[in-house]
Amino acid sequence: ESGITRPKGYNVSFHCNPDMEKHHFGMTHPMKPWRLTLSKSLIYSYGMSFAMDNYISRAATYEELASFHSTDYLDFLGTVLPEPVPRDLENSNPDLKFNLGGSDCPLFDGLYDYCSMSAGGALDAARKITSKQSDIAIAWGGGLHHAKKAEASGFCYINDIVVAILELLRFYPRVLYIDIDVHHGDGVEEAFFSTDRVMTVSFHKYDPNNFFPGTGALDDNGPKNEHNPGAHHAVNVPLNDGITDEQYDMLFDSIIGKIVEKFRPSAIALQCGADSLAGDRLGRFNLQVQGHGACVEFCKKVGLPLILFGGGGYTPRNVARAWTYETSIAIGCQDNINPLLPQHTPWREQFRQDTLFPTLEQILGEPRQNRNPQKRLQEIVQHISEQLRFVQA
Ligand code: TV1
Ligand code: CA
Numbered sequence: 001e002s003g004i005t006r007p008k009g010y011n012v013s014f015h016c017n018p019d020m021e022k023h024h025f026g027m028t029h030p031m032k033p034w035r036l037t038l039s040k041s042l043i044y045s046y047g048m049s050f051a052m053d054n055y056i057s058r059a060a061t062y063e064e065l066a067s068f069h070s071t072d073y074l075d076f077l078g079t080v081l082p083e084p085v086p087r088d089l090e091n092s093n094p095d096l097k098f099n100l101g102g103s104d105c106p107l108f109d110g111l112y113d114y115c116s117m118s119a120g121g122a123l124d125a126a127r128k129i130t131s132k133q134s135d136i137a138i139a140w141g142g143g144l145h146h147a148k149k150a151e152a153s154g155f156c157y158i159n160d161i162v163v164a165i166l167e168l169l170r171f172y173p174r175v176l177y178i179d180i181d182v183h184h185g186d187g188v189e190e191a192f193f194s195t196d197r198v199m200t201v202s203f204h205k206y207d208p209n210n211f212f213p214g215t216g217a218l219d220d221n222g223p224k225n226e227h228n229p230g231a232h233h234a235v236n237v238p239l240n241d242g243i244t245d246e247q248y249d250m251l252f253d254s255i256i257g258k259i260v261e262k263f264r265p266s267a268i269a270l271q272c273g274a275d276s277l278a279g280d281r282l283g284r285f286n287l288q289v290q291g292h293g294a295c296v297e298f299c300k301k302v303g304l305p306l307i308l309f310g311g312g313g314y315t316p317r318n319v320a321r322a323w324t325y326e327t328s329i330a331i332g333c334q335d336n337i338n339p340l341l342p343q344h345t346p347w348r349e350q351f352r353q354d355t356l357f358p359t360l361e362q363i364l365g366e367p368r369q370n371r372n373p374q375k376r377l378q379e380i381v382q383h384i385s386e387q388l389r390f391v392q393a
């Protein structure tokens with residue numbers, strides 16, 4: 001009935017957990033787990049579940065989380081309770097253990113469950129890949145790239161990506177991590193700073209004094225010490241406000257193309273943070289659903305085992321559109337997708353326009369000024385080409 005068929009010998013698995021989506025960071029907090037419900041409902045409305053293996057993911061165990069995180073941190077995360085009353089800023093406790101309990105990483109009801117479910121989905125996806133049951137595994141509830149070994153950061157408490165990549169490394173010699181969230185993927189970069197088995201690549205808005213987390217300059221490329229195997233294995237693509245689909249996709253194809261050739265990964269982990277889309281509440285770019293999705297399409301065409309993670313994304317209707325389109329790319333039905341949203345889509349009024357591909361004018365009114373001169377983008381590609389001369393597969 002949906003017209004979507006499953007191409008022979010090509011498996012996509014979809015991992016989600018409805019219980020995860022019920023958690024709340026707080027009324028005004030930009031991170032809304034409910035955006036996962038909205039995304040899933042659009043994906044299901046298009047009938048895509050019939051072309052994938054669908055799994056309710058389990059919660060990751062303490063031992064699984066401890067493959068990356070320190071037990072001190074996990075023990076604290078498992079026992080802290082939310083503040084009984086919302087405290088005002090004057091009386092706020094500045095002594096934040098493990099960076100927990102501030103405004104970015106608040107303590108909320110069920111926090112530990114939320115974290116272990118996000119990591120559980122990522123791990124289930126990784127295991128579908130390593131067992132060769134799936135060619136592409138999707139975990140939109142994961143992608144929380146800022147979390148550190150013993151610290152929460154930027155809405156992220158548990159680094160599900162690191163945990164999943166560690167699982168991939170049990171089976172594959174080399175993993176390529178790519179991050180198209182508008183923020184720098186600092187937690188994943190740091191976790192694999194000293195190994196040449198993982199190359200991390202982040203595209204992000206870079207403005208050290210005014211945009212979180214402030215790291216990820218073009219020449220931050222791994223340990224400066226030449227004898228450290230991780231040297232040159234961190235790639236950073238610092239960008240300015242207003243970058244367009246055309247520029248971004250040119251950069252992405254050219255940089256990822258060169259990296260795949262040189263590093264020769266055995267699998268790809270792609271963080272698809274949707275806050276790089278135009279109209280995002282926190283983002284600054286002019287990307288559309290098509291340009292964001294083109295990155296997924298490029299990775300799929302490389303033909304290696306692929307995990308798609310979620311990540312940021314603070315305007316839920318845009319998040320739902322992007323992750324729906326990207327799910328269709330994973331399945332391979334993107335050329336047949338009806339750009340008109342299905343008539344029976346739940347929460348249809350949330351979407352404002354009834355198209356999967358709103359124009360920049362529809363999203364923003366006036367597009368954001370593009371502060372990425374072509375010359376600077378060429379310098380970035382040039383720097384990365386030179387960096388890759390030091391990389392040996
Ligand atoms: C509560 C209520 C928290 C309203 C946080 C925006 C809020 C932000 C809020 C916010 C906000 C950030 C910082 C400043 C570090 C702080 C999932 C020195 C309107 C992957 C994380 C961004 C992005 C953190 C996460 C950032 C991800 N921006 N309103 N907080 N301090 N934190 O700048 O990469 O998308 O903004
Ligand atoms: Ca990024």
Ligand code: ZN
Nearest residue numbers: 181183275312
């Ligand atoms: Zn982000």
